[in-house]
Protein backbone atom coordinates (compact mmCIF):
# COMPACT_ATOMS: atom_id res chain seq x y z
CA UNK A 1 0.00 0.00 0.00
CA UNK A 2 2.88 2.37 0.77
CA UNK A 3 4.10 1.99 -2.83
CA UNK A 4 0.68 2.90 -4.16
CA UNK A 5 0.57 5.97 -1.98
CA UNK A 6 4.01 6.98 -3.15
CA UNK A 7 2.85 6.55 -6.75
CA UNK A 8 -0.21 8.72 -6.02
CA UNK A 9 2.00 11.31 -4.39
CA UNK A 10 4.40 11.42 -7.31
CA UNK A 11 1.53 11.78 -9.76
CA UNK A 12 0.05 14.56 -7.63
CA UNK A 13 3.32 16.45 -7.37
CA UNK A 14 4.01 16.10 -11.11
CA UNK A 15 0.56 17.39 -12.14
CA UNK A 16 0.57 20.14 -9.55
CA UNK A 17 3.96 21.32 -10.82
CA UNK A 18 2.71 21.35 -14.39
CA UNK A 19 -0.31 23.34 -13.25
CA UNK A 20 2.05 25.83 -11.62
CA UNK A 21 0.82 25.14 -8.12
CA UNK A 22 2.93 25.72 -5.05
CA UNK A 23 3.52 22.35 -3.50
CA UNK A 24 3.58 22.12 0.25
CA UNK A 25 6.73 20.49 1.56
CA UNK A 26 4.58 17.93 3.35
CA UNK A 27 3.48 16.57 -0.01
CA UNK A 28 7.03 15.66 -0.89
CA UNK A 29 7.84 14.05 2.42
CA UNK A 30 7.38 10.50 3.50
CA UNK A 31 4.17 8.68 2.65
CA UNK A 32 3.33 8.46 6.35
CA UNK A 33 2.65 12.21 6.30
CA UNK A 34 -0.02 11.64 3.71
CA UNK A 35 -1.51 8.70 5.53
CA UNK A 36 -2.04 10.93 8.53
CA UNK A 37 -3.27 13.96 6.67
CA UNK A 38 -5.39 12.42 3.92
CA UNK A 39 -6.94 9.03 4.58
CA UNK A 40 -8.71 8.32 1.31
CA UNK A 41 -7.95 10.72 -1.42
CA UNK A 42 -5.54 13.37 -2.51
CA UNK A 43 -6.35 16.53 -4.31
CA UNK A 44 -4.68 19.77 -5.25
CA UNK A 45 -6.54 22.81 -6.44
CA UNK A 46 -5.40 25.68 -8.64
CA UNK A 47 -7.40 28.93 -8.48
CA UNK A 48 -9.99 27.10 -6.39
CA UNK A 49 -10.64 24.75 -9.30
CA UNK A 50 -9.87 21.08 -8.92
CA UNK A 51 -7.31 20.11 -11.55
CA UNK A 52 -6.86 16.44 -10.81
CA UNK A 53 -7.73 13.77 -8.32
CA UNK A 54 -6.34 10.48 -7.10
CA UNK A 55 -8.34 7.88 -5.20
CA UNK A 56 -6.71 4.70 -4.01
CA UNK A 57 -8.98 1.79 -3.06
CA UNK A 58 -6.64 -0.22 -0.83
CA UNK A 59 -9.08 -3.15 -0.48
CA UNK A 60 -9.04 -3.75 -4.24
CA UNK A 61 -5.60 -2.30 -4.93
CA UNK A 62 -7.12 0.06 -7.49
CA UNK A 63 -5.64 3.45 -8.23
CA UNK A 64 -8.09 5.86 -9.83
CA UNK A 65 -6.79 9.04 -11.38
CA UNK A 66 -8.42 11.87 -13.26
CA UNK A 67 -7.06 15.04 -14.75
CA UNK A 68 -9.07 17.84 -16.29
CA UNK A 69 -9.17 17.44 -20.05
CA UNK A 70 -6.99 14.33 -19.95
CA UNK A 71 -9.40 11.57 -18.98
CA UNK A 72 -9.83 9.25 -16.03
CA UNK A 73 -8.05 5.96 -15.43
CA UNK A 74 -8.03 2.97 -13.10
CA UNK A 75 -4.68 1.20 -12.86
CA UNK A 76 -3.84 2.77 -16.21
CA UNK A 77 -7.08 1.71 -17.97
CA UNK A 78 -9.32 4.44 -19.35
CA UNK A 79 -12.63 4.86 -17.54
CA UNK A 80 -16.04 5.47 -19.05
CA UNK A 81 -19.38 5.82 -17.28
CA UNK A 82 -22.22 3.45 -18.22
CA UNK A 83 -24.08 6.22 -20.05
CA UNK A 84 -27.38 4.84 -18.72
CA UNK A 85 -30.17 7.41 -19.05
CA UNK A 86 -33.15 5.34 -17.96
CA UNK A 87 -33.53 5.61 -14.20
CA UNK A 88 -35.69 2.46 -14.06
CA UNK A 89 -32.68 0.47 -15.21
CA UNK A 90 -30.26 2.19 -12.86
CA UNK A 91 -28.10 0.72 -10.10
CA UNK A 92 -27.65 3.46 -7.53
CA UNK A 93 -25.12 3.63 -4.71
CA UNK A 94 -25.70 5.54 -1.53
CA UNK A 95 -24.69 5.26 2.13
CA UNK A 96 -26.62 5.29 5.37
CA UNK A 97 -24.03 7.83 6.53
CA UNK A 98 -22.64 8.38 10.01
CA UNK A 99 -25.29 10.71 11.44
CA UNK A 100 -27.35 8.90 14.09
CA UNK A 101 -29.93 11.63 14.65
CA UNK A 102 -33.31 9.82 14.30
CA UNK A 103 -34.81 12.63 12.19
CA UNK A 104 -31.88 12.49 9.76
CA UNK A 105 -32.07 8.69 9.56
CA UNK A 106 -35.76 9.01 8.65
CA UNK A 107 -34.88 11.28 5.72
CA UNK A 108 -32.04 9.01 4.57
CA UNK A 109 -34.33 5.97 4.57
CA UNK A 110 -37.30 7.75 3.01
CA UNK A 111 -35.07 9.02 0.18
CA UNK A 112 -34.07 5.43 -0.52
CA UNK A 113 -37.72 4.37 -0.38
CA UNK A 114 -38.76 7.06 -2.87
CA UNK A 115 -36.07 6.01 -5.31
CA UNK A 116 -36.92 2.33 -4.98
CA UNK A 117 -40.56 3.17 -5.73
CA UNK A 118 -39.79 5.01 -9.00
CA UNK A 119 -38.75 2.09 -9.45
CA UNK A 120 -34.99 1.96 -9.88
CA UNK A 121 -33.21 -1.36 -10.42
CA UNK A 122 -31.40 -1.45 -7.09
CA UNK A 123 -29.38 0.21 -4.35
CA UNK A 124 -25.90 -0.72 -3.13
CA UNK A 125 -23.65 0.69 -0.41
CA UNK A 126 -19.92 0.19 -0.73
CA UNK A 127 -18.88 2.22 2.29
CA UNK A 128 -17.00 5.25 1.13
CA UNK A 129 -17.89 8.27 -0.96
CA UNK A 130 -14.64 8.38 -2.93
CA UNK A 131 -14.83 4.75 -4.07
CA UNK A 132 -18.58 5.01 -4.71
CA UNK A 133 -17.96 7.89 -7.11
CA UNK A 134 -15.17 5.96 -8.82
CA UNK A 135 -17.59 3.07 -9.35
CA UNK A 136 -19.87 5.46 -11.23
CA UNK A 137 -16.84 6.60 -13.26
CA UNK A 138 -16.03 3.00 -14.19
CA UNK A 139 -19.60 2.04 -15.13
CA UNK A 140 -20.03 -0.30 -12.14
CA UNK A 141 -22.97 1.80 -10.96
CA UNK A 142 -25.17 4.33 -12.71
CA UNK A 143 -25.27 6.91 -9.93
CA UNK A 144 -24.23 7.73 -6.39
CA UNK A 145 -25.66 10.34 -4.06
CA UNK A 146 -25.04 11.25 -0.47
CA UNK A 147 -25.59 14.17 1.91
CA UNK A 148 -23.46 14.78 4.99
CA UNK A 149 -20.09 14.05 3.43
CA UNK A 150 -17.23 16.55 3.08
CA UNK A 151 -15.09 18.22 0.44
CA UNK A 152 -12.24 15.78 1.11
CA UNK A 153 -14.60 12.87 0.44
CA UNK A 154 -15.60 14.03 -3.03
CA UNK A 155 -13.09 16.52 -4.51
CA UNK A 156 -10.76 14.00 -6.13
CA UNK A 157 -13.50 11.68 -7.33
CA UNK A 158 -15.53 14.53 -8.83
CA UNK A 159 -12.79 15.06 -11.44
CA UNK A 160 -12.61 11.33 -12.05
CA UNK A 161 -16.38 11.14 -12.68
CA UNK A 162 -16.52 14.09 -15.07
CA UNK A 163 -13.41 12.94 -16.93
CA UNK A 164 -15.07 9.54 -17.39
CA UNK A 165 -18.01 11.26 -19.09
CA UNK A 166 -20.29 11.50 -16.07
CA UNK A 167 -21.87 14.44 -14.30
CA UNK A 168 -21.67 15.76 -10.75
CA UNK A 169 -24.63 17.72 -9.47
CA UNK A 170 -25.88 19.20 -6.26
CA UNK A 171 -28.35 16.96 -4.43
CA UNK A 172 -31.08 19.51 -5.14
CA UNK A 173 -30.14 19.58 -8.82
CA UNK A 174 -28.04 22.29 -10.46
CA UNK A 175 -24.29 22.71 -10.32
CA UNK A 176 -22.12 20.72 -7.93
CA UNK A 177 -20.82 22.75 -5.00
CA UNK A 178 -17.70 21.25 -3.41
CA UNK A 179 -18.36 22.89 -0.05
CA UNK A 180 -22.05 21.90 0.17
CA UNK A 181 -21.47 18.48 1.81
CA UNK A 182 -23.71 16.77 -0.72
CA UNK A 183 -23.39 15.30 -4.19
CA UNK A 184 -25.02 13.36 -6.96
CA UNK A 185 -22.56 11.68 -9.32
CA UNK A 186 -24.27 10.12 -12.31
CA UNK A 187 -23.62 8.43 -15.61
CA UNK A 188 -25.94 10.94 -17.32
CA UNK A 189 -27.58 14.29 -16.61
CA UNK A 190 -30.97 12.60 -17.03
CA UNK A 191 -30.41 10.13 -14.19
CA UNK A 192 -28.74 12.74 -11.96
CA UNK A 193 -31.63 15.17 -12.32
CA UNK A 194 -34.24 12.46 -11.87
CA UNK A 195 -32.63 11.42 -8.58
CA UNK A 196 -32.47 15.02 -7.38
CA UNK A 197 -36.26 15.31 -7.83
CA UNK A 198 -36.81 12.54 -5.29
CA UNK A 199 -34.35 13.69 -2.64
CA UNK A 200 -35.48 15.46 0.48
CA UNK A 201 -32.53 17.57 1.58
CA UNK A 202 -30.86 17.00 4.93
CA UNK A 203 -30.02 20.15 6.92
CA UNK A 204 -26.22 20.48 6.81
CA UNK A 205 -23.45 22.83 7.89
CA UNK A 206 -21.36 23.67 4.83
CA UNK A 207 -17.61 22.95 4.87
CA UNK A 208 -16.86 26.64 4.31
CA UNK A 209 -19.28 27.68 7.09
CA UNK A 210 -21.26 29.88 4.69
CA UNK A 211 -25.04 30.04 4.99
CA UNK A 212 -27.01 28.56 2.08
Ligand SMILES: O=P([O-])([O-])O[C@@H]1[C@@H](O)[C@H](O)[C@@H](O)[C@H](O)[C@@H]1O
Nearest residue numbers: 095097098127128129130149153
Ligand atom coordinates in the same frame (compact mmCIF):
# COMPACT_ATOMS: atom_id res chain seq x y z
O1 LIG B 1 -17.11 8.08 9.16
P1 LIG B 1 -17.29 9.43 8.59
O2 LIG B 1 -16.00 10.09 8.18
O3 LIG B 1 -18.17 10.31 9.36
O4 LIG B 1 -18.15 9.31 7.26
C1 LIG B 1 -18.13 8.40 6.22
C2 LIG B 1 -17.41 9.03 5.06
O5 LIG B 1 -16.04 9.11 5.30
C3 LIG B 1 -17.69 8.30 3.79
O6 LIG B 1 -16.89 8.73 2.71
C4 LIG B 1 -19.14 8.35 3.51
O7 LIG B 1 -19.47 7.95 2.23
C5 LIG B 1 -19.85 7.54 4.57
O8 LIG B 1 -21.23 7.50 4.40
C6 LIG B 1 -19.55 8.00 5.97
O9 LIG B 1 -20.40 9.06 6.27
Ligand SMILES: [Mg+2]
Nearest residue numbers: 039149150153
Ligand atom coordinates in the same frame (compact mmCIF):
# COMPACT_ATOMS: atom_id res chain seq x y z
MG1 LIG C 1 -14.83 10.34 6.69
